[in-house]
Amino acid sequence: MQKILLPIDGSENSMRAGEYAISMVDLNGADIIVLYVIDTSYLDALPQQDLRDKMSEELRKEGEIAVEEFKSKLEESQCQGHCKNVNLITKIKWGKPADVILKTIDEVGVDQVTMGKSGKQGIEKLILGSTADRVVRGSKVSVNVIS
Numbered sequence: 001m002q003k004i005l006l007p008i009d010g011s012e013n014s015m016r017a018g019e020y021a022i023s024m025v026d027l028n029g030a031d032i033i034v035l036y037v038i039d040t041s042y043l044d045a046l047p048q049q050d051l052r053d054k055m056s057e058e059l060r061k062e063g064e065i066a067v068e069e070f071k072s073k074l075e076e077s078q079c080q081g082h083c084k085n086v087n088l089i090t091k092i093k094w095g096k097p098a099d100v101i102l103k104t105i106d107e108v109g110v111d112q113v114t115m116g117k118s119g120k121q122g123i124e125k126l127i128l129g130s131t132a133d134r135v136v137r138g139s140k141v142s143v144n145v146i147s
Contacts, residue, residue: 013116
């Protein structure tokens with residue numbers, strides 16, 4: 001069985017990456033690990049511990065909602081509510097997104113990564129995106145970047 005890591009950020013490109021990942025699954029099936037990374041660099045910049053704790057809890061809740069909504073939306077759009085041969089697994093982790101994605105690749109032993117180009121807007125939309133770029137450069141497995 002194939003293992004595909006699918007990092008998400010809530011963008012349309014993430015959804016397209018999810019649709020692509022499901023379309024690539026063959027008859028043998030696959031585990032698709034939907035990974036949402038809470039970027040802790042924002043929290044580290046906050047001066048007060050109680051504020052960091054409150055923000056941390058809010059970000060965790062947002063992450064839980066994001067992965068469940070993403071999973072439901074993907075199952076509904078691609079599989080009419082039930083994906084045959086696909087096991088969608090959701091994970092929420094903390095840290096710098098590219099570092100966490102690269103570490104998860106090794107921990108889980110995935111065969112490939114499929115991710116959206118970037119959730120950024122404006123001028124940042126024209127470039128690959130620092131997270132996707134770092135994952136492509138640092139990954140030991142193939143990475144499909146979807147835009």
